[in-house]
Amino acid sequence: MTFKPWQSLWIKTAILMLLTLGTIFMINLVFPALFGRFFGAFYAIFIPFSVAVFIVYLVAPLSQFLTKLKIENKTARSLIIVLLLLIVVAVFIVTAGDVIYTQALLFIENDWPIILAAIQAEINDNPGLSDIYDFVMPYLDFDALSDVTVDIYGAFQSITNVLIAVVLTPVFLFFLLRDGSKIKAALIRVLPDHMEHDTEQLTSRADTVIKQYFNGRFTSIAIMVVVFTIIFFIMGFGGRSILFGFLLGVLDIIPYIGPVIGTLLPMLYTLTDETIAFGDFAPLAVLVIVFVVNFLQNNLLQPYIMGKETKMHPLLVLSSLLFFGYLFGVIGIILAIPLTGTIRSAVEYYQVKNQTPKNAKKSEVKSP
Numbered sequence: 001m002t003f004k005p006w007q008s009l010w011i012k013t014a015i016l017m018l019l020t021l022g023t024i025f026m027i028n029l030v031f032p033a034l035f036g037r038f039f040g041a042f043y044a045i046f047i048p049f050s051v052a053v054f055i056v057y058l059v060a061p062l063s064q065f066l067t068k069l070k071i072e073n074k075t076a077r078s079l080i081i082v083l084l085l086l087i088v089v090a091v092f093i094v095t096a097g098d099v100i101y102t103q104a105l106l107f108i109e110n111d112w113p114i115i116l117a118a119i120q121a122e123i124n125d126n127p128g129l130s131d132i133y134d135f136v137m138p139y140l141d142f143d144a145l146s147d148v149t150v151d152i153y154g155a156f157q158s159i160t161n162v163l164i165a166v167v168l169t170p171v172f173l174f175f176l177l178r179d180g181s182k183i184k185a186a187l188i189r190v191l192p193d194h195m196e197h198d199t200e201q202l203t204s205r206a207d208t209v210i211k212q213y214f215n216g217r218f219t220s221i222a223i224m225v226v227v228f229t230i231i232f233f234i235m236g237f238g239g240r241s242i243l244f245g246f247l248l249g250v251l252d253i254i255p256y257i258g259p260v261i262g263t264l265l266p267m268l269y270t271l272t273d274e275t276i277a278f279g280d281f282a283p284l285a286v287l288v289i290v291f292v293v294n295f296l297q298n299n300l301l302q303p304y305i306m307g308k309e310t311k312m313h314p315l316l317v318l319s320s321l322l323f324f325g326y327l328f329g330v331i332g333i334i335l336a337i338p339l340t341g342t343i344r345s346a347v348e349y350y351q352v353k354n355q356t357p358k359n360a361k362k363s364e365v366k367s368p
Contacts, residue, residue: 009163014032043329048165052172055085055212058181063177082170096242103243107265111240111272120273140171206342213338217253222300223295225249231289232266235277240269248290252297254333255317263290316340 054144059081066077176183188199229245237244244266251258262288270282278285322333322338 005294011223021027024105044164046169046328047331048168049163049172049253051169052176054214054334055169056176057211058218059085059177060211060215074178078174082174085173086170096246099239099242100138100246103293105241107240107243107269111269113266114272153313198349198353203348205345205349209341209345210338213341216302220297221249221252222251223301223341224252226291228290235282236275237274240266244269252294255321255337256314256319259290259294267292 060085062081063077066080071077071080101268142367171197188196188203191199225245225248227245228248229241232241232244244262247265248259248262254261267283267286270276270286276282317337317340320336321333324336326332328335
């Protein structure tokens with residue numbers, strides 16, 4: 001049985017990925033402690049680097065704007081961008097971040113017990129659901145968290161990793177902004193001559209896919225946060241409008257799964273306040289509104305701001321979320337779509353490249 005060139009490429013890529021995963025699994029079985037240290041060191045670099053790359057694509061329009069202002073020096077331009085971002089983050093934490101944090105605490109302390117009591121009342125009226133409730137209840141009780149034994153070493157290590165990420169992200173961002181093109185050119189020069197052209201084409205395609213995805217996704221998140229906050233405020237959610245609007249917007253970065261998680265909390269909150277619009281039908285109203293807004297976003301907004309390069313079949317999206325999420329955790333889930341889009345773009349490039357000589361030969365045969 002013979003395979004087409006693009007099919008062979010897919011098969012080789014799949015085999016390579018399976019061998020890589022198998023090797024990682026075997027090393028983890030034989031040397032678990034060493035493997036844990038290696039991945040700890042890897043994540044300490046990978047997470048701030050990934051965040052820095054994400055920010056680089058977001059601030060690309062700002063960098064172009066500073067260039068138009070005749071700020072040609074890359075060091076000065078990069079330093080201005082980093083300082084502006086630090087100021088924006090600080091202002092967000094002091095203003096909106098403080099409000100969101102306060103509302104989250106109030107939701108946990110005041111609203112969550114009422115929600116559990118409402119669920120308990122519903123269970124009492126429907127005894128058939130008691131087994132499900134007994135199974136789920138331990139995961140819904142925030143008070144149970146106080147009984148969990150704290151791993152001092154693990155907590156210290158987590159805090160250290162967070163501090164490292166906070167410090168390294170601006171550093172990585174500065175050097176990527178200043179020397180990104182030099183780094184790319186240096187990596188390409190290391191490759192054999194016959195691979196340079198293909199590598200340049202692939203990196204250009206990857207740059208297009210990632211830029212469209214992150215810029216489009218950030219714009220989409222900002223719009224969703226504003227829209228949902230306004231909708232919840234109109235419905236009578238009060239101060240919780242900012243919290244739920246922010247969660248629904250940010251969780252949208254995880255396709256399909258994120259909106260489901262973000263919808264549950266405002267639906268449950270409607271059980272605590274009878275003054276919310278639609279009364280007893282408020283949970284259903286929240287579900288319908290979120291569905292309609294997400295439908296409009298997915299079918300009207302995203303195709304316009306993100307382009308067709310990141311448009312994928314839901315099965316491919318979910319598979320990529322599981323695969324990259326298992327490999328890299330939360331960061332893998334966030335990067336799953338652009339990574340998969342980059343891989344698909346590379347396959348399409350080689351498919352077109354391998355077909356071009358055949359089409360050229362056919363035209364030569366047909367020509368007199």
